[in-house]
Amino acid sequence: MYKLLFVLMCSLFFYYITKDLRVFAGVFIFLTALMFWGAQIETVNRRLAISQARDDIEGALRKRRTLLEKAYESIKDSAAFGESELSLIDRLLSGENNSEGEDTVFKEYYLLQKMVKDILAEKMEGSAEDRAETALQPEWFDMALKDVENELSTACIFYNDSAKEYNSAISTFPTSVMAKINGFGLINYFDADNGSC
Template identity: 25%
Template structure:
């Protein structure tokens, strides 16, 4: 009789532990989803600013079509990206196109002095900082979640209930190297 009670108590404790682990994994997965949503909000903000920036530059440097079209194409690609890996690659291409656009602005003093352009440039810079923070927050949430689903005993519950590792938001390999500055 005592053995049966002990076995029942142990079984109940194991079920409660499994439920607790499962609920913890659900919370961590929710934190990753929330972090990704925050990255997405900041990227949308960036994508919304770009058409205004392009229109402003167009007014001063309309014959610089190649640079303007590169920004528009990169923005379209970034808006259409689905996974963190695709999003990272597209956003890095967009950053490069924007750098070219801002370098172009240096050649046009009237554009550089334009209040509208300055405000858009400042807003975009602020947004870039927000994106960097959001990416870091997302990657931290992914790290916590991935560690949770890979450690014992949560990995047992995670494996039985279909929790899968999430991918980090990181720059493609060729963009991690040192920056080349040429004069």
């Protein structure tokens, strides 16, 4: 709203100097067009930032999946898995869910990884004494997992910050008008506790 007021004040200033209504109209139209053009650029740039943040989350999820695959391969012969646990692990390894596409798929994939991570962490602790030394000991797994989780957490924070800035921007004039014209709506935040995005 302040931008529109600024445009009006500038136009009135030029009208006051020239006393010509055509100058007022020309300046008003030019500055209004400039204001909307700037709002369009701002909207697109903020959406690009959200897209980059989402890519960062997906990259961290890919790293976590690789780590979970290694953990499973390391203990599958020495640890006893229940049928439901094997079903979840099989879904993860088969790629039935992936991190790309619809938000619902993204959420399901995040939660699936979280469940498999909890299962494998428990099994690695339980099978540490029963198996010979391997490259993937529980301590190594915990450290590697902590690094990936930190990266994922950082990516989620960046995503939420970008989403917050974007949601604030498209709630104000003139960006709200450009968002409606382009069909852009509010972006949901990423909740690391339940994988909602």
